[in-house]
Amino acid sequence: MKLSDRTKKPTPKFFKVLRTIGLTIAGIGGTLVAAPVALPAIVTTIAGYFTVAGGVLSGVSQLTVSDDERALKDEK
Numbered sequence: 001m002k003l004s005d006r007t008k009k010p011t012p013k014f015f016k017v018l019r020t021i022g023l024t025i026a027g028i029g030g031t032l033v034a035a036p037v038a039l040p041a042i043v044t045t046i047a048g049y050f051t052v053a054g055g056v057l058s059g060v061s062q063l064t065v066s067d068d069e070r071a072l073k074d075e076k
Helices: 003-008 013-033 041-062 069-075
Strands: none
Touching (some): 013 041
């Protein structure tokens, strides 16, 4: 399946929830990394990991599709 075909298919509900969680984690990590105050090095390091993990989680969740016809009817 091509990437363009995959992006046109619907995402299952479970992965929509995971995508939202991933975006939230990435947002929190990005906010901590870009904080205007000096934070301890461990906090900045963990925030960097949060940003990467949240981005990967949301990216993988966005490209997960359902080929099950029954699941597609439930989405509508």
